[in-house]
Amino acid sequence: MPGAVDQDTFDRSRRVGWLNLDAIFRTRVLMIGAGALGNEVGKCLALSGFRRVTVVDMDHVVGSNLNRCLFFTQEDARTGSKKAEVVARGIMDISPDARARAVVGRLEDLPGSFYDGFDIVLGCLDNIAARIHANSHAYHAGRPYIDGGMEGFIGRVMACLPPDGPCVQCGMNRSHAKVANMRFSCTGEGVVFHEPRLAAEITTTSIVSAVMVRECLKIASGRKDMTLRNTFYYDGQRNVAEEMEVPLDPRCPNHPPQVLQVSENHIMSGSVQ
Amino acid sequence: MVLLTFRLKVKNAETGATVEMELDGDNSVDEMIESAATFWNKDMGAYVLRKGKKVLRGGSTLKDAGVMAEDVLELIPDPEGG
Numbered sequence: 143m144p145g146a147v148d149q150d151t152f153d154r155s156r157r158v159g160w161l162n163l164d165a166i167f168r169t170r171v172l173m174i175g176a177g178a179l180g181n182e183v184g185k186c187l188a189l190s191g192f193r194r195v196t197v198v199d200m201d202h203v204v205g206s207n208l209n210r211c212l213f214f215t216q217e218d219a220r221t222g223s224k225k226a227e228v229v230a231r232g233i234m235d236i237s238p239d240a241r242a243r244a245v246v247g248r249l250e251d252l253p254g255s256f257y258d259g260f261d262i263v264l265g266c267l268d269n270i271a272a273r274i275h276a277n278s279h280a281y282h283a284g285r286p287y288i289d290g291g292m293e294g295f296i297g298r299v300m301a302c303l304p305p306d307g308p309c310v311q312c313g314m315n316r317s318h319a320k321v322a323n324m325r326f327s328c329t330g331e332g333v334v335f336h337e338p339r340l341a342a343e344i345t346t347t348s349i350v351s352a353v354m355v356r357e358c359l360k361i362a363s364g365r366k367d368m369t370l371r372n373t374f375y376y377d378g379q380r381n382v383a384e385e386m387e388v389p390l391d392p393r394c395p396n397h398p399p400q401v402l403q404v405s406e407n408h409i410m411s412g413s414v415q
Numbered sequence: 416m417v418l419l420t421f422r423l424k425v426k427n428a429e430t431g432a433t434v435e436m437e438l439d440g441d442n443s444v445d446e447m448i449e450s451a452a453t454f455w456n457k458d459m460g461a462y463v464l465r466k467g468k469k470v471l472r473g474g475s476t477l478k479d480a481g482v483m484a485e486d487v488l489e490l491i492p493d494p495e496g497g
Contacts (some may be wrong), residue, residue, distance in 0.1 A: 180497040229462040244422070270461060278494070293460075295493040313493070315473020316445040318461040321495065342496050373470070375491070387469045 146191040152191055156337040166191040167239075169362040170259065172285075174198045174249055175266030175278050178342040179290050181211040183266050184349035186231045188236040190355055192362070194259070195233055198245040198252070199226040207361055210344040218274055249265035249275055257283035266351075267290040270314070277302065277310040281396045286361050290350045295341035295378035297350035300388065301357045301370040309396045313373065313388040421484035425451045425464070428491040440478030444471045451490045461493040 147153050156160055157262060160279030171192050173183060176199035187195055202209075203218040203225055214225075230242035243272045245252070249272055256279075257263060263280040265287060266275050280287035280302070287302040289310050303311045353374050360369045390397060418491070419440050426433045434454055438447065448464050451457075464471045466488050471480045482488065 177497055182458050218423055266497045268495065269454060270495055272424075273495075291494040291497060293492060296492055296494045298494050310445050312472075313463065314461070315463065317448055317473075318493065321459065321461050324459070338497070380428075384463060385468065389469065389472060391472050391474075393474060 146326040155170055155191060160358060160363055160365055160368070165364065166359065166362045167193050170194045170261045171264060171358065171359075172196050172198070172257065172260040172262070172271075173229075173264045173266060175268065176229040177201070177207070177266065178210040178227055178344070179269055179292065179348045179351055179386075180225070181213050181232070181277055181352075182347050183264055183290070184233050184242075185212055186351055186355035188233040188240055189410055190244075190359055191239065191356070192355075195230070196245060197226045197230045197233075197242060198247070198249060199206075199224070199229070199248060200248045201225050203228060210342055210347055214233075218320075230399035238364070254279055254283070258286055260285060262301065262361055263287045264354060264358065267291075267355075270318050274314075274322065275313055278374065278396050280304070281309050288354050288357050290354045292341055292342050292346045295346050297346045297352045297376040297378075299350055299357070299370065299374040300372075301361075303361075303366060303369065303371070307371060308388045308390040309394065311350050311396055312391040312394045320332045329412070349378070349383075421458070423482065423486045423488060424486060425450070426489045427455055427486055430432055430455075433487070438477060440482075441476050442470060443476055444480055444482075445473040446480050448473065448484065449489070455490075457490075461495055463493050464488050464490055 152163055155163055169192060171182060171187060173195060176197050202222040203214045205219045207214050208219060213228050218228050224246045226244035226246050231242040233242040234240050263276065263285050265273055265276045267276060277287055281304045284304050289300045293297045300310055357370050373388050375386050376383045420437060422435055424433045424435050424439050446465055448462050452462055464487060468484060
């Protein structure tokens with residue numbers, strides 16, 4: 143006969159001293175993107191005890207998604223189910239106590255105040271422009287933003303904790319701008335789309351999503367002291383996993399200078415808008 | 416104005432290949448990324464250059480980024496997909 147311990151879904155989690163399960167149950171998570179990464183992150187969130195999850199994605203399921211997306215089925219691909227709705231439903235199937243909500247639409251159409259309703263934002267995005275958008279809105283709303291990215295066997299996770307430290311955009315350079323501009327070089331009828339070098343691959347997706355949700359657990363548990371402050375970089379072909387430092391970029395638009403020197407004799411404090 | 420020219424190596428993280436580059440301190444990290452990516456015929460995509468564990472800021476000059484002669488920098492892809 144199973145004992146009381148075996149009846150408690152979260153018994154094993156409770157044994158991890160620093161996990162604050164009550165706080166995790168209450169944490170309002172915004173997950174942007176319900177593709178490969180979104181599926182795996184959704185699974186990890188549900189099993190970890192996150193119950194208040196909102197999933198945003200504008201896209202629908204297609205057959206080529208099925209080799210790396212836990213919640214998507216052939217039927218979803220056949221009927222073109224909305225990714226956000228399928229993932230939200232999948233989270234509630236795993237965790238009956240969860241209240242997952244789907245928002246089917248473009249990230250860019252959400253009002254800036256939308257971010258205020260959440261405690262943590264997770265970026266499961268597939269392009270640089272959307273990443274810049276989510277990062278800046280989360281940063282200015284003062285919400286921790288955990289961003290994941292991957293291509294083939296290479297993955298990356300960055301945790302941004304405003305108002306301190308660098309953000310995702312601090313780590314970008316001209317090569318990122320070129321790629322972002324390609325997606326938006328819309329001249330009348332023509333739109334140039336950039337395809338990532340390699341598609342996501344499920345084993346890399348699993349690792350990246352696990353790191354993202356683990357950082358989420360730390361933040362929700364009030365353990366920012368343990369949270370990743372730099373970038374976690376993973377290369378599955380070379381068997382390398384390491385932390386890299388991304389310095390704060392004083393020219394990043396998300397980090398306006400706090401002191402504006404007006405003249406040699408006058409120093410003005412405050413943000414530059 | 417006298418520009419100090421120096422040599423350093425850039426390693427291709429994806430293949431392990433290295434290339435020696437001659438630069439001056441006023442060259443930018445962005446320029447280095449473009450040169451190295453072009454040299455190796457890299458696919459269009461985002462890349463970063465790192466020195467040890469530190470990612471170098473694209474807009475900064477090599478001098479400001481603390482890059483010195485004989486340094487070995489590494490060009491790594493910044494994965495975009497999700």
